[in-house]
Amino acid sequence: MAPNYKIALIQFQPKDVAVEENFQKAESYIRKAALGGAHLAVLPEYHLTSWCPEHPSFVAACAESSADNSYLARYQALARELNINIVPGTICEVHPASSSFQGKEPPSDDGDSGKQEPATWKGQPIEIRNMAYWISASTGDLAGSYQKMNLWHPERPHLTAGDIKRHRPHRAFDTPFLKPGPNGTQVPIRAGLLICWDLAFPEGFRALIADGADMIIVPSYWWVTAVDENSAKISRDAEKIFLGSVCVTRACENTAAIVFCNAGGMSQVALPLKGVLPPVGEEWDGKKGVMGAETEEMQIVDVDFEVLRVAEEDYKVRMDMGGKGWHYDYTLWRDGPKE
Template identity: 45%
Template sequence: MAPIYKVALVQLHPKPLSPAQNYEKAASFIRDAAAKGCHLAVLPEYHLTSWVPDEPGFKDSCADSVIYLNRYQTLARELGVCIVPGTIIESDGDSLQNIAYFISSNGEIAGRYQKKNLWHPERRHLVSSAHEPHTAFDTPLGRVGLLICWDLAFPEAFRELIADGAQIICLPTFWSMHDVSDEGYALNPDGEALFLNNTVVARAFENTCAVVLVNAGGPPEKGEKTSFAGLSQVGVPHLGALGRLGRTEGMSIVDLDMNVLRVAEENYKVREDIDTSLSSIGAGLVSNNY
């Protein structure tokens, strides 16, 4: 029988340029999730520093990224829980990279991914992973892939990961309700919520996988008036969105039944068709070479 994994969606409201404070809050949520029997805890993009690249201290606030990665590894080992610590900004010379990690329950790093599809304002500050392929990796929860925020808009990224066997795709995000122009916002103030809610579920259906999207949330006292989009959720075929949060800080725990993914693949045969297509392409290349 397929396992059921408990997944904690930790929708933090990060305080700008305050990695120590943000880490402590994240660790508190993760400890609570582990106490509730969770197998995996996922945090948002930029959860240590928030996204304030034009602030004078932003780059300095990213300087201790390795220290916090090590702390998450120690925490995962201590609690026996897998952790995706959102994203961590790392320096490579004068360049900054936006990195997501999957830390296994034994504290070891099972997967690493540098954000490929940068949102337009990010391109002044970050370096993309460019043409590196999307690859899945083995974890205690099976085969997993990592994507980040705006990657959600690129179905080919998901296709690469499921072609490599991914069943769960974790997607830390930092998505605002005001990420579009004033003209776009005027068309529909809830347009970004519409984008997230529809696309997460669509990606789950079209890839017979679970999409674990965890976004930053707003401060609780602002309620739904916050500009943070929130809406962390697990998209699953047949069932839709599980455990969806509102727009403020909080945590949701989802029971992810892997049997649902089996049923979806037996019905839709997406992976089977991808394997057939790849085999046909390979055969064509061989015949053309001879």
């Protein structure tokens, strides 16, 4: 039997460009999560800076949050001190502009999710990368990282997307969590990272599953009440409908645990066969466990990873994906690009 692990979803709305204040709030919640017995604490996307690209101090706040990896290092120290795994939402990192922008015209917006022109910081061209990390308990080591690839349309003028042509973005990694392996052994539970709008694209999930991910963590900054004007004419609950269905769908179609932590609400952990999991101490009904819209709260969820084995034994999704002659070429992610 696979053991249970407790996951803390830390849902809060960060203050614009208030990096240290937002960190202090995140640290306080992580300490509460550790006291509550959580094995993993997850924060939302943009939790240090908020998302306010037109703010005159936004680039400076991004530079502050990523300077010398100081805030990442502080989370690593917390993971060591508290013996808790941490996915610190996302951190906007400032890097020198990549060579693809040096001395060249920016690419036209042909539907790609890359940024359109380099920003500047202290007179130098830069790129801002929206990064997620898994920090391992006890050691503070970085087990995995991911640069957001599918940028939401308003992000594209400001951020640089992960580039599938330059590197393989969707890699699973071993975590300190364990599950039964062959011949009585224990093997690591593998995880993957995606971010917010990646939820809309099943391809990223499939790529991670093809690389052995059991659990996919998705920090997000998605406002459930911010409905497009035309969509609102059809349904004012359009975003709630989207988020109320997509996490469970991704869990079922991939026989994986989906951990969604959203600044704008509806954070949840979903499993195949069960749907949304309730907070610790409450009975499961498949619905309870979706956190409030635009509320600040922390919820600890007990995740039984044995459910994934049972679901795979029933549905055989991974077996089919790994089989010779499978219809869809996700072997691209297992074996590398084909010429």
